[in-house]
Each structure stands twice: as C-alpha cells, then as structure tokens.
C-alpha cells in the first residue's frame with residue numbers, strides 16, 4: 148500500500164460521516180435547475196470530487212467562503228500545464244478552440260507575472276471611461292434589435308435580442324467594420340452551439356475568426372483609429388507593447404469572455420423577471436418614475452440569483468492544499484461553483500429569494516481576485532440597457548411557454564436558455 152501524503156489541512160480531517168448518495172450532476176434535469184443539487188452539496192459535500200461528462204475528475208467547491216478563498220488563492224494555477232491528467236483534458240477553459248497553441252496565452256489561462264503584464268496592458272485600452280462613452284451606441288443597437296420584431300407581437304428573445312446584442316456591441320467596441328459584423332454573428336452562432344452544428348463547424352469558425360482578427364490587427368497597425376483594437380496596439384507599459392499575436396489572442400478572449408456571458412445575463416435576467424411578476428412590476432414602476440437605483444441593484448441581484456457563469460474556469464493545485472477541510476493533491480483540477488456559492492445561506496439572507504433591491508450583495512458572478520471579470524463595466528452597461536429598454540418598450544411582455552418546457556444549455560461553465568419565447572402587444576394596438 149502507498150503511503151498517504153501528509154494532510155495540508157490544519158486539523159486532521161475527521162472520518163466522513165455516512166451520507167446519502169450525491170445527486171446526479173450534469174443531467175438534463177440538473178441543467179434545468181441545478182440549485183437543489185448545489186444546496187445538497189453545500190450541506191453534505193462542500194468540496195466534492197466528481198467525474199465530469201468528459202471523464203476528467205475535478206473538485207467542485209460550493210460554499211461561498213471556500214469559493215472566495217479558492218478564487219484568490221494563487222497556489223491554484225490557471226495554467227493547464229499544471230494538470231496531472233492525460234493531455235486530452237488539458238487546456239479546457241470552456242472557450243471553443245482554445246487548445247490551439249496560439250490562443251493559449253489569454254488571460255484566463257495564465258498566471259503572474261505574465262498575467263499581471265498582459266492584464267495591465269489591456270486595462271490601459273479597455274477602460275471604464277471607454278465603456279461609458281459607448282453607452283449611446285449600446286442604446287442604439289438595443290433599439291434597433293427591438294425595432295426588428297416589435298410589430299410581430301412575439302419573439303424569441305434569445306435569438307433575436309440577447310444573442311445579437313453583445314456580438315454587435317463587442318464588434319463595434321473592438322473596431323470590426325459594420326459590413327463584416329454579420330460574419331461574426333454567424334461564426335459566434337456556430338460556436339455557441341458547441342458542436343451542435345455541422346461536424347468541424349466550431350473549429351472552422353474559430354479559425355475564420357482568428358484569421359480575420361489577425362488581419363484586422365495588421366490593418367489597424369498601419370491605420371489606427373479610436374477603437375479598442377487600436378488601443379490594444381498602442382497600449383504600452385514600461386516601453387512594452389503587445390505583440391500582434393498577443394493582441395489577436397486578447398481580442399479573441401474579449402469576444403469570447405464577453406459574448407455568451409452577456410447573452411445569458413440578458414436571457415436569464417429577463418426570464419427571472421418574467422417569472423417574478425412582483426419584482427418586475429416594482430422595477431417597471433421605478434424606471435417609469437425615472438429612477439435607476441433599482442435597475443442597478445437589480446442587475447447585480449440577477450447575476451447572483453441565476454448568473455451566466457455557473458462554474459468559474461479551471462484551476463489546478465500547484466502544491467498540496469486544503470480547501471474547506473478537504474485535502475487537494477498537486478495537479479488536481481478545482482472548479483469553483485459560483486452558482487452554488489451565490490446561493491449560500493451562510494452568506495446571503497434568503498438566498499433563494501429574488502430581491503432586486505438587495506444591498507448586501509457581494510456576489511461572485513464576476514469572479515474574485517486577480518482574474519475578476521475585466522468586462523464587468525461593459526456587461527453592466529449592456530445588461531441594464533437591454534432590460535430597461537425591453538420593459539419600457541414592451542411593457543406587457545409575457546413568457547409564451549411553460550417554464551418547465553424551456554430548455555437550458557447543458558454546457559459545463561455557462562448557464563443559459565436555448566430559447567426564450569415571449570409575446571407582447573405591438574405598439575399602437
């Protein structure tokens with residue numbers, strides 16, 4: 148028998164009391180409503196070893212205090228080279244095509260000091276001020292999308308609204324010319340289906356997008372503008388600049404970290420409002436009175452209550468460590484379950500209640516620590532503009548399906564609806 152390595156936990160872990168078998172994870176029922184299973188895990192197995200659908204074993208961290216600590220723990224590396232598993236599992240951060248070598252140098256896959264350098268450089272170009280200046284454009288895009296379906300009195304808000312808004316917004320911000328943006332919409336559509344499209348379609352889309360971005364960066368270097376890509380090229384730190392490859396990887400991660408997440412913020416957020424009519428009416432009343440405070444706290448609450456990112460991206464133990472009383476071995480993958488942590492009754496009062504006015508709401512929906520979401524100001528802008536404009540322009544918006552019938556995407560990292568059918572009274576009727 149092999150010797151057990153010494154425990155990294157300060158107090159020897161007590162013998163695990165007998166517990167009922169853990170609920171089935173990663174089934175369709177779980178994808179529809181994972182929260183009862185997460186409540187079980189928080190209570191009985193807060194740091195739980197599970198086998199993912201891919202066959203990889205990982206630890207799931209579900210309590211808020213442990214989750215927050217793990218997100219900030221630099222002994223948990225983002226670099227998949229620290230994973231002790233077979234090569235096929237390496238490099239999975241949930242971003243399609245990321246295993247391509249040239250895409251591996253993005254922020255979510257690297258540790259300090261490289262992460263510090265790249266993040267500082269991109270932060271110089273992707274500033275909250277640049278995002279704030281972008282507000283009128285986000286409003287214009289939002290209105291244009293609603294113009295496209297409002298006469299019909301019905302729509303699928305995922306395909307016609309939540310999906311195109313972030314892709315057009317990020318294309319505009321990056322400086323992708325308008326005439327090319329529909330290509331991006333098609334490529335992104337292929338990727339979001341995660342292989343549901345034609346065989347090899349995802350890989351082909353990633354390749355096309357990468358090729359396009361590389362060429363665009365090259366053109367912007369010759370002829371810079373006021374857009375974010377030109378800002379990335381110009382950004383310098385102690386005389387250091389991003390290489391063309393780094394700038395392309397950065398543009399790609401901005402697109403991908405900022406695309407499906409925002410689709411799901413708008414989709415999950417609208418769904419939560421439609422299924423909580425009192426909360427939605429209160430928000431409508433406050434917006435009609437010209438107040439934005441409830442919208443601002445409301446978006447944060449929607450992120451906490453049913454956020455777009457269910458699990459944070461992969462982390463790997465670089466040394467033996469202890470999380471929530473559980474020994475984690477070097478090389479073990481750790482997945483922080485943001486959706487479980489944000490419903491932890493030890494941190495949030497009435498965590499299963501949607502309360503748009505919630506103030507004590509330090510949720511983990513945007514992560515925590517050095518990988519905290521770089522795009523949070525843009526996500527807030529898009530989420531607030533989308534929901535406020537929907538409620539203002541389509542005040543009697545109703546869900547046009549039984550909630551039980553709605554299908555959720557079964558992806559590992561993200562949580563979002565496949566469709567969101569709605570009806571409403573067209574204007575002037």
Ligand code: HEM
Nearest residue numbers: 254255404405408409412459460513514518520521522526
């Ligand atoms: C509601 C929408 C969004 C949510 C819920 C969200 C959530 C997150 C989370 C949880 C992380 C940390 C992941 C981890 O530590 O494993 C993250 C990181 C990141 N997000 Fe977002 N995000 C959103 C929108 C955006 C947007 C719009 C952009 C950019 C256009 C963006 C860019 C990034 C980047 C670049 C990182 C990596 C930061 C780093 O590693 O330093 N995100 N996001």
